[in-house]
Amino acid sequence: xxxxxxxxxxxxxxxDEAHLDRNFSDLHPPYEPHEAHVAADxxxxxxxxxxxxxxxTSIDIPLFIRQIATGxxxxxxxxxxxxxxxxxxxxxxxxxETLCEEVCVREVAEGxxxxxxxxxxxxxxxxxxxxxxxxxxxxxxGKRVAIVGAxxxxxxxxxxxxMKGHDVVIHDAREKPGGLNEYGIASYKSTxxxxxxxxxxxxxxxxxxxxxxxxxxxxxxLEGLKADHDAVFLGMGLAGVNALGLTGDDMAGSLDAVSFIxxxxxxxxxxxLPVGRDVVVIGGGMTAVDAAVQSKLLGAQTVTIAYRRGQxxxxxxxxxxxxxxxxGVHILTNVQPVALHGNGKLEAVEFEYTEDRDGRLAGTGETxxxxxxxxxxxxxxxxxxxxxxxxxxxxxxxxxxxxxxxVAGVWAGGDxxxxxxxxxxxxxxxxxxxxxxxHAALMA
Amino acid sequence: xxxxxxxxLGIKSPNPFWLASAPPTDKEYNVRRAxxxxxxGVVWKTLGAEGPPVVNVNGPRYGAIWGADRRLLGLxxxxxxxDRPLEVNLEEMTxxxxxxxxxxLIASIMVPCDEASWKAILPRVAETGCDGIELNFGCPHGMSxxxxxxxxxxxxxxxxxxxxxxxxxxDRPVIVKLTPNITDIRKPAEAARAxxxxxxxxxxxxxxxxxxxxxxxxxxxxxxxxxxxxxxCGPAVKPIALSMVSEIARNPATHGLPISGIGGITTWRDAAxxxxxxxxxxxxxxxxxxxxFKVVQEMISGLSQWMDEKGYTSTDQFIGKAVPNVTxxxxxxxxxxxxxxxxxDACISCGRCYAACEDTSHQAIAMKxxxxxxxxxxxxxxxxxxxxVCPVEDCITMVEMDKGAVDPRTGVEVGDYANWTQHPNNxxxxxxxx
Numbered sequence: 001x002x003x004x005x006x007x008x009x010x011x012x013x014x015x016d017e018a019h020l021d022r023n024f025s026d027l028h029p030p031y032e033p034h035e036a037h038v039a040a041d042x043x044x045x046x047x048x049x050x051x052x053x054x055x056x057t058s059i060d061i062p063l064f065i066r067q068i069a070t071g072x073x074x075x076x077x078x079x080x081x082x083x084x085x086x087x088x089x090x091x092x093x094x095x096x097e098t099l100c101e102e103v104c105v106r107e108v109a110e111g112x113x114x115x116x117x118x119x120x121x122x123x124x125x126x127x128x129x130x131x132x133x134x135x136x137x138x139x140x141x142g143k144r145v146a147i148v149g150a151x152x153x154x155x156x157x158x159x160x161x162x163m164k165g166h167d168v169v170i171h172d173a174r175e176k177p178g179g180l181n182e183y184g185i186a187s188y189k190s191t192x193x194x195x196x197x198x199x200x201x202x203x204x205x206x207x208x209x210x211x212x213x214x215x216x217x218x219x220x221x222l223e224g225l226k227a228d229h230d231a232v233f234l235g236m237g238l239a240g241v242n243a244l245g246l247t248g249d250d251m252a253g254s255l256d257a258v259s260f261i262x263x264x265x266x267x268x269x270x271x272x273l274p275v276g277r278d279v280v281v282i283g284g285g286m287t288a289v290d291a292a293v294q295s296k297l298l299g300a301q302t303v304t305i306a307y308r309r310g311q312x313x314x315x316x317x318x319x320x321x322x323x324x325x326x327x328g329v330h331i332l333t334n335v336q337p338v339a340l341h342g343n344g345k346l347e348a349v350e351f352e353y354t355e356d357r358d359g360r361l362a363g364t365g366e367t368x369x370x371x372x373x374x375x376x377x378x379x380x381x382x383x384x385x386x387x388x389x390x391x392x393x394x395x396x397x398x399x400x401x402x403x404x405x406x407v408a409g410v411w412a413g414g415d416x417x418x419x420x421x422x423x424x425x426x427x428x429x430x431x432x433x434x435x436x437x438x439h440a441a442l443m444a
Numbered sequence: 445x446x447x448x449x450x451x452x453l454g455i456k457s458p459n460p461f462w463l464a465s466a467p468p469t470d471k472e473y474n475v476r477r478a479x480x481x482x483x484x485g486v487v488w489k490t491l492g493a494e495g496p497p498v499v500n501v502n503g504p505r506y507g508a509i510w511g512a513d514r515r516l517l518g519l520x521x522x523x524x525x526x527d528r529p530l531e532v533n534l535e536e537m538t539x540x541x542x543x544x545x546x547x548x549l550i551a552s553i554m555v556p557c558d559e560a561s562w563k564a565i566l567p568r569v570a571e572t573g574c575d576g577i578e579l580n581f582g583c584p585h586g587m588s589x590x591x592x593x594x595x596x597x598x599x600x601x602x603x604x605x606x607x608x609x610x611x612x613x614x615d616r617p618v619i620v621k622l623t624p625n626i627t628d629i630r631k632p633a634e635a636a637r638a639x640x641x642x643x644x645x646x647x648x649x650x651x652x653x654x655x656x657x658x659x660x661x662x663x664x665x666x667x668x669x670x671x672x673x674x675x676x677c678g679p680a681v682k683p684i685a686l687s688m689v690s691e692i693a694r695n696p697a698t699h700g701l702p703i704s705g706i707g708g709i710t711t712w713r714d715a716a717x718x719x720x721x722x723x724x725x726x727x728x729x730x731x732x733x734x735x736x737f738k739v740v741q742e743m744i745s746g747l748s749q750w751m752d753e754k755g756y757t758s759t760d761q762f763i764g765k766a767v768p769n770v771t772x773x774x775x776x777x778x779x780x781x782x783x784x785x786x787x788x789d790a791c792i793s794c795g796r797c798y799a800a801c802e803d804t805s806h807q808a809i810a811m812k813x814x815x816x817x818x819x820x821x822x823x824x825x826x827x828x829x830x831x832x833v834c835p836v837e838d839c840i841t842m843v844e845m846d847k848g849a850v851d852p853r854t855g856v857e858v859g860d861y862a863n864w865t866q867h868p869n870n871x872x873x874x875x876x877x878x
Contacts, residue, residue, distance in 0.1 A: 034514070041512035044835050047795030050815065109792035109836070 005277065005301040009345075009373050010253060012274040014299025020270045023297035027188040027323075028092075028118055036122040040069035043114045044105060051100035051116060056420070056429040057084035061100060065119055077127035078134045080120055085159045085432070086152055088128055088198050089181050090425045091121035092189050095286070097319040099425070128197070133204035138165035140207075143442045146171065146225040146232045148216050151179020152424045153235030153414025155202055156431030157438075162207035164439045169229075171214035179237055180415075181424065183262040186290040187270075188297070215385075222387035226409055231438045234390075234397065234405070234412040235431055238381035238422075244282065244337055253346030257281060257291035257378035264294055276374030279303045280349045282337055283378030285315035291376045292329045303329045304370055308336040308354055308361060338367060340375065349375050383416055393418050403434035411438055446751035448744060450484070450759050452724040453617035453642045453702055455575040457484035457548040460719065460759055461743050464706050464727035465490050465552035465578060465621075468737075470526055472536035475549075479540075481737035482744060485548025487645075487727060490525035490580045491533055493555040493565060498524045498587075504665035507654035507674060516734050518680035520654045522665065522672055524586045525554050530568070537572040549573075550619065554580040554592050557602060559609050566613040576617035579606060581632070582648020584625050584675045594648070597623035600635035607639025619704060622646040622688075624681075629688040633698045644692065645704035645727060647685040649675025678730035682708030686721055690770045693722030699767075710739075712746025719759065720766040774864045781851050781858050782826040782842040784808070784819045790839040791817060797830035797840060805829050821852045 003011040015023070031039065043065040051061040059080050067076035080087035096102075096117040107113035127134065143166045147154045150172035158168040176182050181195040203210075214220055216236060225232045241256040243249055253276065267273045275298040281288045284307035296303045305324060307314055311333045314321060325331060335351035342348070349372045352363040383396055391398040391406035396418040403411040413430030420426040448459040462485035463469050463478050470489040478486055492498055500523055507520040526533055541549045551569045555561040569577060581597030588594040596602045603620060610618045620636035622629065624647040633644050651673045655664040663671025685707020692698045705723030709715050710731040718726050731739050756762050786797070786809075793815040801809040808823035809830060819830075831840045845851060845858045864870050 038513045044794045044796060046793075047799035048811075048815075049795075050793070105792040105794040 003299075005299045008277055010274045010276045013271045014275065015271075017271060020298070024187045024191070024270060026191050027186075028121070030125055031118055031122045036068055036073070036119060037071075039115050039119055040065045042106060043069070046105055050103035050105065051114075054099045054103045055083075056099070056423070056426045057087075057090070057432070058429075059083045059087065059120070061116055064123055065114065065116070068119055068123055073123045073126040074130070074132070076119075076123035080124055081127075081134055083432075084425065084428050085156055085202055086181070086198065086424065086428050087120060088124040088201075089152070089185075089190065089195065090428065091117050091124055092194070093181075093185050094425050095317045095320070095423070098317045128201055131201070133201065135159075135163055135205055137162060137206050140167070141165040141442070143167070143230045144169070144228070145438060145442075146220075146229040147235060148172075148220075148225070148232070149179060149235035149237055149414065149416070150174075150177035150199070150210055150212070151235055151237050151414060152181060152427035153237075153417075153431035153434075154179070154233065155199065156428040157233045157235060157411075157413065157435045158208045158431075159202055159205055160432050160435035161438060162205045164435070166207065166230075166439070166442065168208045170208065170210045171216065171220055171225075172210065172212050173215040173236070173239070175212055177210050177212060179235075183265055184258065184287075185265070185424075186261065186294055187265055188294075190265075216387070217385045222389060222407075222410065226407075230409075230442055232410045233403070233431070233434055233438065234386075234410065234416060235414040235427065236385070237415045238383055240382035240384040241377065242380045242382060244340075244377055244379070246337060246340055248340030248342065248346075251340055251342055251346050252344060253342065253372070253374045254340055255374065255376055257283065257287050257376040258381065260376055261287065261290050261294065264298075270298065273298060275300050276372065277301045278371045279374045279376070280370055280372040281305045281376045281378055282349075283307065283376075283380075284309065284313065285378060285380075286317075286320060287381075288376075288378035289316045289320045289324050289329075291378055293324050293327050295374070295376070296327045296329055300374075302371075304372075305329055305331045306335050306337065306349070306351055306370070307331070307333050310334060310356065332370075335368065336361070336363065338363075341369065346372055346375055348372055381415070386416070402437035403430055404437065446748045446756060447758050448484075448747060448751075450725050452548070452704065453576060453619070455485070455548045455550075455617060456546070457725070458546060459484035459740075459744055459747075460715065460725035461485075461740050462487060462548060462550075462704070462725055462727045463732060464729040465550075465580065466729040466733075467521075467523060468729060468732050471528065471533075472540055475536075475540050476543075478732075478737045478740075479544045479547050482740045483547070483737065485550065485575075485725070487550040487552050487578050488533065488537055488574070490552040490554045490583070491530055491565070491569070492525050493561055494530050497527045497529055500524055500527050501667050503667040507664045508678075509654050509680065516730070517678060518652075518654065518676055519678040519730050519733065520652045520665075520674035520676050521649070522585050522674040525552075525580070525583070530565075534568055534572050537574055541573045541575075548575050550576050550578050552578045552580050552621070554583070554587060557591055557596055557606060562606060562609045563613050566610065570614060570616070574616075576619060576642070577610065577614060578619040578621050578645060579610060580621055580648075581606075582621045582623040582646075584623060584649055584651045585673060594623040594625055597621075597632055597648070598626050600631045603632050603635040604639035607636055607641045611640040617642040619643045619645050621648055621706075623648045624684060624688055624707075625651050629691050630695045630698060633692045633695070633701065637698055637701050641701070643702035643704060643724070644698075645706055646692070647681065647688055647707045649677045650681055650684065652676030677708065678734075679708045679710050682710075682714060686717060689718060689721050689723060690767065693764065693767045694770050712743045712750065715743055716747060716750060716762070717766075719763050721770075722764045722767050724763055776863060777861045778864065778867060779859045779862050781845040781849075783821050783824050783845065784826060784828075784830050784840055785843045786817055786819055786830075786840050787838070788816070790836050792836055792839075793817070794835060796833045796835065800829050800833045823853060825853065 064076040064079040101113035104113035147170040178195040279295040281292040339350040397412040403413040411434040414427035450460040465487040505523045509518040583593035620641040653663045705718030706727040
């Protein structure tokens with residue numbers, strides 16, 4: 001029998017191809033030119049604009065929107081890329097509702113911000129569709145920089161260094177470059193192989209070599225990289241995932257959400273990707289929402305996000321929460337997992353209700369069992385494989401200034417480094433700023 | 445509901461909204477649709493002399509400028525007068541007038557500037573039964589190159605001469621339509637009155653080029669790589685038209701001369717503004733060309749509602765009511781002092797007022813912690829730019845200072861009315877009797 005959302009257990013092909021295509025199409029379809037002009041016209045060109053302040057990469061948003069409004073989206077794209085070379089991906093994945101669009105004066109006034117993210121996508125798409133790279137390399141400096149991690153931080157750092165005339169080699173552990181852009185973003189936010197296309201476009205600057213399948217600590221060492229290069233930038237992200245610490249954590253059906261999201265992004269045919277009938281996702285952040293929504297879109301019958309605190313404490317933005325509920329995901333709050341039940345394969349997750357007692361989370365003793373064939377853990381990621389020489393603080397590489405680590409000649413940025421939100425756009429800003437600092441140090 | 449009936453030169457129409465002589469009034473089919481939609485009157489598209497009709501270009505006739513969401517703000521045209529035979533137009537006019545006796549029907553005319561031409565056409569127009577004629581001394585393109593339209597309207601002596609011929613050979617009302625492409629609109633109006641015109645109508649379109657095609661290096665609309673100036677109309681020209689209307693309304697030599705107001709009238713409010721500025725009725729074109737004839741329904745309902753709210757029961761109660769308040773700059777009260785005030789609850793902190801004032805005006809707005817914008821009364825000259833650039837209506841207002849209060853900018857007490865003619869800095873000041 002053809003599987004359906006009702007099919008018991010974990011099954012692939014619960015929905016037909018047309019249904020899957022529809023479910024995994026662009027969450028925010030690109031603007032047509034006229035739509036872009038109308039949207040751009042809503043921008044007030046604020047003085048010292050709050051949106052610019054809110055952008056971790058400080059893109060001159062009023063200027064690029066005005067450039068769209070006046071019919072020069074390519075100029076707009078250059079304004080964006082000058083600050084954020086991954087402006088194309090950020091236009092798709094930035095939680096704009098908690099950044100630029102949250103502080104847009106029209107959001108404050110009318111509850112309807114200028115759609116900055118979509119306008120940014122319009123501009124960047126236009127330039128990338130022309131296959132134009134807006135920057136050229138400076139004369140070669142003869143300096144060589146090694147970067148670990150071809151994610152947003154590493155790529156941004158590499159591009160800025162290459163622009164300055166340095167030669168860059170990026171080592172990445174995975175098969176493909178892109179980091180979380182390639183492996184960690186919900187499919188409906190980055191469709192059509194955009195992450196790889198963006199990397200290819202970025203590399204057009206020249207002077208950057210990427211070595212994939214090259215793992216720090218296995219294929220290369222920090223000492224070795226330091227010895228062979230004038231500087232090293234670490235942007236390897238957080239490779240570890242937190243475990244529940246419960247018995248049965250390794251039961252069939254109990255998985256980490258990050259792997260699920262990566263598998264989904266890498267799947268050639270979504271109809272071959274198995275998903276449970278009843279899915280439970282534990283966590284309250286973007287990863288939890290991405291895993292839950294995509295489970296539902298793959299055809300799971302019931303999907304529940306279980307979060308230990310109140311809904312107002314969820315790290316996922318209100319927009320993300322509403323996206324989840326609109327797709328049919330149930331959000332259950334004030335529950336913490338206490339047991340996984342099943343006989344070899346998962347059948348239910350047991351939660352204890354919680355309450356906030358003077359800011360401290362406490363179990364009430366009352367429990368509930370939620371049927372589950374599949375349970376995804378989305379309770380945070382951890383730094384793995386950081387070289388021992390580096391000082392670690394709060395579970396991350398300690399940095400000062402523009403990403404300087406405790407080891408001279410070694411910089412770090414992105415999720416693996418201390419400080420800033422774990423967002424693509426923050427990683428880009430940190431990579432870019434570290435590159436400027438490396439450049440200054442190398443040319444001193 | 446207020447009575448919108450207007451009596452303009454003895455011509456009655458159920459409302460003051462007429463369609464101007466233009467493409468929408470070129471033939472029976474359109475005019476019937478217009479009357480069915482509710483228009484009070486129609487000025488038929490300009491008739492030319494008997495004989496082979498004019499020909500139009502076969503490329504684009506219009507150009508436009510747009511605001512957000514392609515809202516049409518200004519339209520430019522290079523279409524000429526009617527390109528249909530005179531007999532056809534006259535027959536159609538006769539039929540239409542017979543079927544719509546309660547609506548105003550006016551014939552717009554443009555023939556060569558010689559007495560014989562006017563003498564020949566006027567009796568034929570009279571036979572249609574139309575209520576009056578409008579002399580097209582306004583079209584700025586094409587026909588003006590042939591000594592007609594604006595070429596006549598730019599020479600007051602010609603206006604007077606032709607008007608006199610019309611009054612001699614035609615016994616119904618004669619309206620003279622004026623061109624704005626002239627330095628002082630009062631002169632052609634005075635000439636029309638001297639010639640015996642019953643009314644003037646204005647404005648006709650303004651010489652314009654809306655765009656230049658930067659690839660072709662040619663003006664738009666482009667005809668085979670070349671362009672010619674057209675006539676500009678639509679919402680963008682309203683302020684120019686209102687000013688010209690006001691000049692004629694308050695000029696002692698033309699005061700009281702009936703005016704039919706034309707120029708960018710798009711809503712009931714625009715119409716009301718022209719009427720209080722002295723117009724007995726209004727003529728509309730671009731709004732109908734943009735939205736279709738149905739727009740008149742909004743104009744009718746809007747004007748009625750406003751009249752009801754203000755207690756006006758007929759249009760003559762407000763026509764011309766704003767004219768006494770149009771004056772020369774020199775008579776404006778220099779002791780009227782206002783200060784901008786920002787409503788902090790309405791402010792959305794965009795900072796446009798600050799950028800405008802700081803960069804281009806008087807540095808009279810302070811940007812404080814937390815994006816709070818406040819007016820510095822010591823610097824504010826009440827220029828109103830902040831009000832104009834603020835995206836929130838009524839967020840910034842101009843608050844009048846009480847008499848006797850001290851203006852913190854000048855240190856001077858707000859006094860009684862005094863104008864430039866009395867000001868000590870004016871070398872020509874009228875000295876008060878010692």
